[in-house]
Structure formats: structure tokens, C-alpha cells
Amino acid sequence: MSRLIRRGLRWRRPYSSVAASDIDHFKTILPPHAILSTLSPSTLPVSELDPYNNDWMGKYRGRATTVLKPKTTQQVSDIVRWCASRDIAIVPQGGNTGLVGGSVPLKDELIVSLASMNTVRSFDPVSGILVADAGCVLQSLTDYVAPHNHIMPIDLGAKGSCHIGGNVATNAGGLRLLRYGSLHGSVLGLEVVLPDGTILDQLTSLRKDNTGYDLKQLFIGAEGTLGIITGVSILTPPSPQASNNVILALPHFDNVQPLYRTVKRQLSEILSAFEFIDRTAYDLAVKHGQGRGLSEEDVAGAACFVLVETSGGRREHDEEKLTDLLTNLLEADTPLINTGVLSQNPAQFSSLWALREGVTEAVSKEGKAYKYDISIPLASFKTVVDTTREQLRSKGLLGEHAVKHVLGYGHVGDGNLHLNIVAAAYTQEIQDALEPFVYELVASYRGSVSAEHGIGAMKTHALHYSKNDVSIEWMKKIKALFDPRGIMNPGKVLE
Amino acid sequence: MSRLIRRGLRWRRPYSSVAASDIDHFKTILPPHAILSTLSPSTLPVSELDPYNNDWMGKYRGRATTVLKPKTTQQVSDIVRWCASRDIAIVPQGGNTGLVGGSVPLKDELIVSLASMNTVRSFDPVSGILVADAGCVLQSLTDYVAPHNHIMPIDLGAKGSCHIGGNVATNAGGLRLLRYGSLHGSVLGLEVVLPDGTILDQLTSLRKDNTGYDLKQLFIGAEGTLGIITGVSILTPPSPQASNNVILALPHFDNVQPLYRTVKRQLSEILSAFEFIDRTAYDLAVKHGQGRGLSEEDVAGAACFVLVETSGGRREHDEEKLTDLLTNLLEADTPLINTGVLSQNPAQFSSLWALREGVTEAVSKEGKAYKYDISIPLASFKTVVDTTREQLRSKGLLGEHAVKHVLGYGHVGDGNLHLNIVAAAYTQEIQDALEPFVYELVASYRGSVSAEHGIGAMKTHALHYSKNDVSIEWMKKIKALFDPRGIMNPGKVLE
Numbered sequence: 002m003s004r005l006i007r008r009g010l011r012w013r014r015p016y017s018s019v020a021a022s023d024i025d026h027f028k029t030i031l032p033p034h035a036i037l038s039t040l041s042p043s044t045l046p047v048s049e050l051d052p053y054n055n056d057w058m059g060k061y062r063g064r065a066t067t068v069l070k071p072k073t074t075q076q077v078s079d080i081v082r083w084c085a086s087r088d089i090a091i092v093p094q095g096g097n098t099g100l101v102g103g104s105v106p107l108k109d110e111l112i113v114s115l116a117s118m119n120t121v122r123s124f125d126p127v128s129g130i131l132v133a134d135a136g137c138v139l140q141s142l143t144d145y146v147a148p149h150n151h152i153m154p155i156d157l158g159a160k161g162s163c164h165i166g167g168n169v170a171t172n173a174g175g176l177r178l179l180r181y182g183s184l185h186g187s188v189l190g191l192e193v194v195l196p197d198g199t200i201l202d203q204l205t206s207l208r209k210d211n212t213g214y215d216l217k218q219l220f221i222g223a224e225g226t227l228g229i230i231t232g233v234s235i236l237t238p239p240s241p242q243a244s245n246n247v248i249l250a251l252p253h254f255d256n257v258q259p260l261y262r263t264v265k266r267q268l269s270e271i272l273s274a275f276e277f278i279d280r281t282a283y284d285l286a287v288k289h290g291q292g293r294g295l296s297e298e299d300v301a302g303a304a305c306f307v308l309v310e311t312s313g314g315r316r317e318h319d320e321e322k323l324t325d326l327l328t329n330l331l332e333a334d335t336p337l338i339n340t341g342v343l344s345q346n347p348a349q350f351s352s353l354w355a356l357r358e359g360v361t362e363a364v365s366k367e368g369k370a371y372k373y374d375i376s377i378p379l380a381s382f383k384t385v386v387d388t389t390r391e392q393l394r395s396k397g398l399l400g401e402h403a404v405k406h407v408l409g410y411g412h413v414g415d416g417n418l419h420l421n422i423v424a425a426a427y428t429q430e431i432q433d434a435l436e437p438f439v440y441e442l443v444a445s446y447r448g449s450v451s452a453e454h455g456i457g458a459m460k461t462h463a464l465h466y467s468k469n470d471v472s473i474e475w476m477k478k479i480k481a482l483f484d485p486r487g488i489m490n491p492g493k494v495l496e
Numbered sequence: 497m498s499r500l501i502r503r504g505l506r507w508r509r510p511y512s513s514v515a516a517s518d519i520d521h522f523k524t525i526l527p528p529h530a531i532l533s534t535l536s537p538s539t540l541p542v543s544e545l546d547p548y549n550n551d552w553m554g555k556y557r558g559r560a561t562t563v564l565k566p567k568t569t570q571q572v573s574d575i576v577r578w579c580a581s582r583d584i585a586i587v588p589q590g591g592n593t594g595l596v597g598g599s600v601p602l603k604d605e606l607i608v609s610l611a612s613m614n615t616v617r618s619f620d621p622v623s624g625i626l627v628a629d630a631g632c633v634l635q636s637l638t639d640y641v642a643p644h645n646h647i648m649p650i651d652l653g654a655k656g657s658c659h660i661g662g663n664v665a666t667n668a669g670g671l672r673l674l675r676y677g678s679l680h681g682s683v684l685g686l687e688v689v690l691p692d693g694t695i696l697d698q699l700t701s702l703r704k705d706n707t708g709y710d711l712k713q714l715f716i717g718a719e720g721t722l723g724i725i726t727g728v729s730i731l732t733p734p735s736p737q738a739s740n741n742v743i744l745a746l747p748h749f750d751n752v753q754p755l756y757r758t759v760k761r762q763l764s765e766i767l768s769a770f771e772f773i774d775r776t777a778y779d780l781a782v783k784h785g786q787g788r789g790l791s792e793e794d795v796a797g798a799a800c801f802v803l804v805e806t807s808g809g810r811r812e813h814d815e816e817k818l819t820d821l822l823t824n825l826l827e828a829d830t831p832l833i834n835t836g837v838l839s840q841n842p843a844q845f846s847s848l849w850a851l852r853e854g855v856t857e858a859v860s861k862e863g864k865a866y867k868y869d870i871s872i873p874l875a876s877f878k879t880v881v882d883t884t885r886e887q888l889r890s891k892g893l894l895g896e897h898a899v900k901h902v903l904g905y906g907h908v909g910d911g912n913l914h915l916n917i918v919a920a921a922y923t924q925e926i927q928d929a930l931e932p933f934v935y936e937l938v939a940s941y942r943g944s945v946s947a948e949h950g951i952g953a954m955k956t957h958a959l960h961y962s963k964n965d966v967s968i969e970w971m972k973k974i975k976a977l978f979d980p981r982g983i984m985n986p987g988k989v990l991e
Contacts, residue, residue, distance in 0.1 A: 127753045127874055128911060129760075150761055172706050183704070185713060186681020201966050207871040208910045209678075210944035211667050211717055212951055212962040213989055214971045218680060218713030222706055239760045258622045265624075265734045266645055269809030270765045314764030318813040376702040379622055415703045416623060449705035456707055467707040471696050476709045482977055494708055 016090040016488065019067045019111050023087065027069060030079045035117065038067040053112050056105045057098055061458060063106030065092070070117040074192060074200055074231040080113060081229065082198025090488045093225035095167025096138065098159035100374075101457025103171065103224045107492045113229060115166050121145055122232065123206070129237045130189060130206045135166025135230045151237040154181040158358070166230040172222030174453030179414035180273040180312065181238055184221055191217040192232030196484040206234045219479065224455050225490040227483045241312035244273070245323050246353050249330070249341040250295060250303035254279075254383040256337040257307065260330075261379070261413055263337065264309055267326045271319050274310035274414070279386060281408035282360045282421075289366045291359020293352050299340045305383075307413070308357045360410050364421050368405055371422040371431065373439050376449035382409055382418050385442060389420060389435070396434045404431060417452040440466040461496045511585040511983065514562045514606050518582065522564060525574045530612065533562040548607050551600045552593055556953060558601030560587070565612040569687060569695055569726040575608060576724065577693025585983045588720035590662025591633065593654035595869075596952025598666065598719045602987045608724060610661050616640055617727065618701070624732045625684060625701045630661025630725045646732040649676040653853070661725040667717030669948030674909035675768040675807065676733055679716055686712040687727030691979040701729045714974065719950050720985040722978045736807035739768070740818050741848050744825070744836040745790060745798035749774075749878040751832040752802065755825075756874070756908055758832065759804055762821045766814050769805035769909070774881060776903035777855045777916075784861045786854020788847050794835045800878075802908070803852045855905050859916050863900055866917040866926065868934050871944035877904055877913050880937060884915060884930070891929045898926060912947040935961040956991045 021040050028036065037053075039045050054063040071077045084091050090110040097104045106112060115136035122132040126149040133142060139160040143153045155168060157175035167173075169191065172184050181187060190205040203217045220227055251257060261275055278286070283306050287293075295303075313319040327341050344350040364370045377385055390407040393399045399407075406423040420439065424431055440450050444466040451460055451467070464473060473495075480487075480495055516535050523531065532548075534540050549558040566572045579586050585605040592599045601607060610631035617627040621644040628637060634655040638648045650663060652670035662668075664686065667679050676682060685700040698712045715722055746752060756770055773781070778801050782788075790798075808814040822836050839845040859865045872880055885902040888894045894902075901918040915934065919926055935945050939961040946955055946962070959968060968990075975982075975990055 125873070127757055172710070174704050174706075178704065182677050182681040185710065186677040199966060201970065202964055203967055205942065205944070207942075207944050207947070209669050209673065209871050209907075209912050209947040210962065211669075211946045211948055212944055212955075212959055213717075213968070214714060214722075214974055215667070215680065215717050216967060216970055216974070218716075219709060221713075222708075222710050227709075239764055241764060262622055267809070269734055269736060270807070271809065312765075314762070314766065315813075315817060318810075318816070321813070322810060376704050378620070378701075412704075417704050447700065447702075449700070449702050449707055451706045452702070452704040453706055460707075464707055467705065469697060471694055472698055472711060473708070475696065475711055478977060479709055479711070482973060 016110070016491070017088045018109050019089055023083070023089065024067065026083055027080065030076055030083075031069060031071060035070040035072065036067070037070070040066050053094060053097070053114060054105060056102055058100065061102035061105045063092070064109045065106045065112045066109055068112040068114055070114045072117045074194065077113065077194045077229055077231050078198045078200050081194050081196065084111060084488060085197050085486060088486060088488065090491050091229070092490055093170070093229040095136065095164035095170065096159065096162040098163045099167070099171060099457060100454045101451070101459040103455055103457030103490070103493050104167065107458060110491070115164055115229070115231070118231060124149070125206070126151070128208065129239065130208070130234060131237050132190075132204060132206055132232065132234045133165055134232055135164060137165050139163050139165055139168060146237050147240070150240045152240045154187040154236065154238055155184065165233050165235070169221055169233055170223065170225050170230055171455045174415065174417070176274065179275065179412065185218060187236045188217065188221055188233060189236055190234035191220055191230055193217070193220050193228040193230050195228045196486065196489040201228070204232050204234050208236065222455070224457060224494050226480060226494045228489060241273070242314050243316035243319050244310060244312045244350065245319050245344060246308060246310040246350055247323060247327060247341050247343045248295065248353050248356065249307045249309065250299055250339045251305050251307060251337065252302060252339050253304050257305065257382070257413065258379060260307060260337045263330070264326065267329070268309070268311055268322055271311040271313035271322060272309070273312040274308065276308040276357045276411070277382065277413045278306045278308065278357055278360065278410045279383070279408055280305055281406050282410040283356065285363040285367055285406065285408065286356050286359045289359070289363035291355050291363050295340065295342055299342070303339055308353060357410065364423055368423045368425055369427045371424065371435055373420040374452050374454045375418050375420060375443050376416050376452040377418055377443060377446045379413055379416055381446050385409070385418065386420060388442060389422065389439060392438050393422070393431070393434055398431055398434055401425065403428070415452070437466070443467070456494045458493055461492070461494065464495070511605070511986070512583045513604050514584055518578070518584065519562065521578055522575065525571055525578075526564060526566060530565040530567065531562070532565070535561050548589060548592070548609060549600060551597050553595065556597035556600045558587070559604045560601045560607045561604055563607040563609055565609045567612045569689065572608065572689045572724055572726050573693045573695050576689050576691065579606060579983060580692050580981060583981060583983060585986050586724070587985055588665070588724040590631065590659035590665065591654065591657040593658045594662070594666060594952060595949045596946070596954040598950055598952030598985070598988050599662065602953060605986070610659055610724070610726070613726060619644070620701070621646070623703065624734065625703070625729060626732050627699060627701055627727065627729045628660055630659060630728055632660050634658050634660055634663060641732050642735070645735045647735045649682040649731065649733055650679065660728050660730070664716055664728055665718065665720050665725055666950045669910065669912070671769060674770065674907065680713060682731045683712065683716055683728060684731055685729035686715055686725055688712070688715050688723040688725050690723045691981065691984040696723070699727050699729050703731065717950070719952060719989050721975060721989045723984060736768070737809050738811035738814050739805060739807045739845065740814050740839060741803060741805040741845055742818060742822060742836050742838045743790065743848050743851065744802045744804065745794055745834045746800050746802060746832065747797060747834050748799050752800065752877070752908065753874060755802060755832045758825070759821065762824070763804070763806055763817055766806040766808035766817060767804070768807040769803065771803040771852045771906070772877065772908045773801045773803065773852055773855065773905045774878070774903055775800055776901050777905040778851065780858040780862055780901065780903065781851050781854045784854070784858035786850050786858050790835065790837055794837070798834055803848060852905065859918055863918045863920055864922045866919065866930055868915040869947050869949045870913050870915060870938050871911050871947040872913055872938060872941045874908055874911055876941050880904070880913065881915060883937060884917065884934060887933055888917070888926070888929055893926055893929055896920065898923070910947070932961070938962070951989045953988055956987070956989065959990070
């Protein structure tokens, strides 16, 4: 019996809930307005905490009683130190825009929101190195560096709400990865409060520093399970002076690979996006009014589409390169494309992008979507979509009654396919037909079951499809080293 | 007494020396030609091991009796497992071209050379992802991807000898960092044999993979102290189609910063190098016949020089951008430069580069050099050189009898200054005047005492100038987690 209890303790640590006495202690650290709690004697309605407890998809709902909004790193440290002494579990929260339930409590963990830590600490317009509090909103940082002719190295749909700290914690990918690389390259330093309250200050603003282990890398993509990122030093690239785009219609999927090679060679350093949209995704985007691109004649006979974007230092040079590319493609003996449309003005530029970016919204208008964010070899993009469709067909699940569309789109340059299954309704039958089928399919290509969204609470059970046992064992050792009490964002990343 | 011994044991682990019985065991793992040992009954002359025991500067000399040259990851694993069971310390060795004594034994550690693991495992010309054995020579990989119109993301002087595994283990910087970023961004996966012999296979060839902690990052720059890198997956960029360069003479150092801003904005994505050479460095390069650039008239009145390189997709566009830049610079109301010379052909291109790259050789011809590879804010480049010169002057050490020149050159774009003190001879007096003075100076700017060369055996005592106590404590915890016996490259990185 005692053995059972000990096993129980070992596998399910009984975190302390936040108590009124804890609130009293937090009042010694924070001003009253930085403490939101529904615990008596407070009369704060529970609904006031909804924006912190619920993720934005409405899929995950925590039951936190208390949200703290520190303004300084020292306050974060003091909070964490107290929680460590009391075995209170913590969820670090940025803009709460994640897609895998990583930023909301699973139970009644304390939420530490970084929203009030939103000051730019320094910016050097010569080196382009920006040092900012973790709670700075991505768009506000973009606006901050713009007058200095710099841009942020990442851009994503949630930029109006997401925090730079959350971007780093989730190793956000987004639209600029092809050109500017991953955050593992562009983040130069971090300040992190470790799970015992220690402040790990690696907030260097040096582009090069080979003095010992690069510890900060561990926190990039750890989704807040190893500590709370409180400050970020990041390299911002110079702004391009001009952007252009073109949409290309391809007769066969098989042409995507040679097309990518040709485009890479001809556009070289000005290529900033090479996005793939299959025919189903394109038709849905057009049906739901997302952007306008090609005439019906252009579209007839197209198996898929590619959106190419250039960003460069001089408009006339970029246009010349893009026009020459299009001419070469169309005049080839065996053309890789049926047709291509070059944007002629900013409105057309946006309209072409809307075709690609609008797929998400079109899908949500069309039905209920099962979404998979996977990395696989480019050559297998079509096979994965087709195989998934066949799987559903073989189970009798293809048709208006169940799954209406199986489609794929994504970042070719990054090997990142967004596989979407659009159904009339979410059902267990479809779910069972898709999982673990899709994960096994991805694993058969040595792919990733989460290219950019992370693991969060959603995919802990699927981690083993992309990481082998030795890797997972070492992740657990790292977690145990940094967070032996397991109080930091429990139940996320690792089961 | 017993307490003293225990303390002794704790601080100086008594590694086992390789014994004849170990060689017998290694013979069960490796073929005879892959075992070089001077242990009886072998009659191999000790000098045969010199290339493995001595670093290329001739500064560090190990006393290893045995060098193993495995050809497979499994062999490496079997060797390490045996060493772990026997407490034999290991030095992983790549091309042995490091500058900080990180790749040779301090005593009689076993050397595991990766030189025989030199096969390209795969290359995908569409994605540009290369997977190679750790022992592949950088130049051979450059040659391998060239026919596919790709280049390696790093380039450095030692490319003809250094191994890709060593490049990753030391987080090599080099000449392409400004354009292609650090290895933390371009390395996509690693295969590592851990200090207990376990093979950690994270050799993914995915550009994006957000499934759990990015463990491989820890081994990038760990200088072989956490495990032996046996395989590398790396993203290779498309080759530029054209390269151009120009050398600019500046009247004041203060103009370097605004010049860098102007050049970044005007050249944008084609800027591939922005290198600084102070007047002393330039004069030495010219004196020792390194490259030819400017006329005497051009040089008169120049305080320093900047070499700008462009690499782009179309020669005529790049030339137009560079010519326009030069025109703008020269026709400005208050010109930032005195003059500039644009290379007109490949010979001139090389000649301009020789001015910058030849400083190293010129320095070694001029005298004995104390070299510091530091990261500091660009604005402080000149101050650091001047302050160091003043320090030597104040100690009566400036002049033909002692220190002949104090000079600076380096990668402005990376904030990386090479500070060189050229003396008539190495003396303790100069050494004492320079250290810890230079390290403290660097620390006062929150700089790095090793921008790209690493810590190795040379700078373990100086680590604390760039990393705070908390960081060093956590490095030690990471080391203890991966290598509790401390057998992997002991005495390197951490004291």
C-alpha cells in the first residue's frame, strides 16, 4: 500500500494549489493591480480570468485561480522562488496565441503573465541588435525598429498579440524563416528565471561569443518548461527596399522540385518565399473569396500552385530578375509551369499573398478542420496528402457526410507541409482514422509531427514519432536537472 | 590526511592510462591499421604520433600513447563504452586546426581521430541539406556541393584541413557568418556518441522540427567535452553567381559606424563582408607584400580601411549597386571616405582580399604576436586598441625593444575584433601587462574574450570574464549530467 502511494507520488506529483496565504505573500512582491485572483476575500469574477485560462482556439481550458503580472525580472524571480518553496506549479504565459495548448493551465496552476514586461531595453541601429523584455508584442517591436530600416527576423499571423518571449519559447517559424533562418541563429542572448528562482543572465548583445556551452539554446523551443524567459536579445536584419511576388500554375506536382531548384538559382539571395498550394487548397481559397490571382483559363489544367516572393535592395533589379525568370520558365522547351501572374502593384501583391494566407480562413469557413503541421521531404508532399485521402476513402469517410476535402499547402523552402482534413463535423471515427495513421506516415519519412507549432499539451503522446527513445530520455534528464520539482509548465512537451 | 586525499581525488580525477590490455580490446573493435600505439609490444616511434599530440601552432604538446581511427559510429560507441568502463580519458580530434589547444591531450589521454569517418551520407540538391560524417574535410564538402550550385555556410582559413565535425564542435565562425549566420542556425541535426557510449541520433534532415528540446545545440561549441560528434546534417545555401569587392579609405575611425549603416542599407542582401583594418594593420600587410590596393596618395590621411564584399545573383546588378554606393559616398557633402578602389577583375578581387587576409601572415613575419579574438561593440574597436597601446606605453613596453605594434582588424559586421600585439619576443613582462588587462577591458564592455576561437585549454581561466557565475555553474551541471566521469576532453572549456 505504501509502495503504491509512493509510486503515485512519483508519477503524479501533488502540486499545491494557490492559497489565500500565497496571495498575501505575492502582495509583498507585486502591487495590487498586478495580482488577479478569484480566491477569497477577492470578489473578482471567475470570468475575468477566461482570457488567461483559455487558449484562443477555445480548445484548452485551465482552472487557474490566480494570474500574476510582474513588471521586472526580480519580481519574476521572487514569485518563482516562492512557488518552488511551496510546490506551486507555474504556467508562463506570453500572448497566449499558441496552437498546441502550451500556454494555459491544465489544472489550477499559477499563471505568470509576461504582459507587463513590455519595454525595449536597448537597440543598436548599427549592429541591428535589439534587447527587449519578453512581454513585448512582436508587432510593436517591428514598429520600433522600422524607422531604423530594420525588420524583425520573424513574422507570423499572430504578430499583433504574440510576445517575443513566447516566440522564442516556442521557437516560432513563420513566413521569414526561408530568408532569415531560425531563432536558434538570430537569438543572441536570453535572460531566464530558472525553476528555483535563479536569474540566468545570458542577455549578451554579441553576434559572436564562443565562451562555453550555449545554454540559452535549451530554452528556445522548450515551451516554458525549463524556466521563464524574461528578456531577449535578437539580431534584426536590414529592411528590404522592395518586395515582389508571382503566382505560378503547375501542370504536375512533380514539377515543384525542379521549379524550386530553378527559382533558387535564378533569384538567389532575393528569394524570400516559395509557398506551395495544392489545387484543392487553391479552389477553396477562391471559393471563399480569399485573394484573386489567375483567370479560369489559367487555372484549368493546374495541379498545384506556387507563390514566389522576392525581397531585395532595389526594385528595378528585382523586377528584372523576376521577369527574366518568368520568361525563361514560359519559353522553356518543356515548361515547368502552365502560366504565371506577376503582381504589378501593392494591391495585387497583397491579393496574391491572400490566396496563400487565406487558405486557413477558407478551410475554417468550409467546415471543421483536422490540421497537421508536419515536416517531410518536399518530394513526398503530394504522396502524404494522397495517402491520407486514400486512408479516409478506405474507411468510407470521404464524402459530404464526413470528410469533404483533404488538402495540403505550406512552406516548400522549409519542407513544412500543412495537411488539412476538412470535415462536416469533428467525429471520433475520423479522428481514429487519422491518428496514429498520419503520425506513422510522417515517421516513415523521418519527418516531424510538429514543424513549427510545438508540442504543448496537445502532442506529448506523439513526441515519440519524431524523437527516438534516447532523445526523449535525455530531454527528461534535462528537464529533471533544471526543474527537479517539475513545477514549470507541467504536462507540456514531456508526458 | 584521508580528507586531503579525498579532496585530491575530487579535484584531480585519476584517469587510467591506456594499457596494453586496452589495445587488445580495441583490436576487437577496429582493424589493426586503425590503431596507432606506441605501447609495447608495438614498435611505432613516438614521433609518429606528433601530428596528433601537437597542435598546429606548436604551443600545446600532449603525451598520448594511442590514437584510434574508427570508421563507423558504432566503432566510436564501442570505444567510448570501453573507456567509460575503464576511466580512460578521451580527446576527440578533427583536423586539429584549432587555436586554443582544444584538440590535443593535456596528458596521455586516448585520442579518437575522426579522420577516417569521411563519407558524405546524403545530399538533397533541392533542399540543399547535406548529411556527412564528422571527419569530412570542409573543403571536400565545398567541392562536393559545388556542382549542385551550393556552397557550405562556413568558410575559414583552415578549410583544407579542418573537419566539419570540428567546425561544429567549436562553433566555427569565419568569413561567411555575416551573410549565412552561425552554425546554431545552419546545423539541422547531429549524431553524437555520448560519454557513456550511447549514440544520440538527432541526425534529422529537416529544416523545421519543433518536437521537444533541441539537444543538439548543446554540442555546438562544446569543444568535444560533452560527447563525440560523428555525423552532421547541415543546410547549404545556393551559390552566389557573382562576387565583387571594394576597399575604402577612411579619414577617421568614427566614420566606420555611419559607413556600415549606409553600406548595409544600400547593398542590403548582397552585402557579404564588411571587414575593418586599422592603419597599422594595413601598413604591415603592405610592408610584407600582402595584396596591393591603394596608391600612396590614396593612403595618405587614412586612419583605417574597410573592405566591402558583395555576393549576389547577377553580376551587372551587383556592380551597379556597388558603383552607385561608391558614387554616393564620394559625392556626399561630408564624405565618410577619402577614396575607394573597386576591383575590376578576379586578380584585383583576390588582391584586395589579400590585404585583409594577409594581416595574419604579415604580423607573424613582423614579430611575435599576442593575439586576442574578442567581441566588443563596434564603437569601441578603436578605444580598445588605443587603450591597450597606452597600457603598454605606461609600462615602458612600447618600442623596438619590446612591443613594436598594437593593431586591430576584424569582422565589423560580427562585432569581432582581432587585437594583435606584435613584440620583438614573447616575454613574461608583456604577458603580465596584457593579462588580465585585456580581459578586464573586454569585460567592461560586456564583451566576449573568445568571439570565435573557443576556450579549449587556453582560456579556461578567462571564462569568467565573459560568463557570470550562474552561467558557469550551469555549464558545470550540464557537463556533470552528460559526463559524470569527466572522461570527455578533460581540462577543456571548464577548469
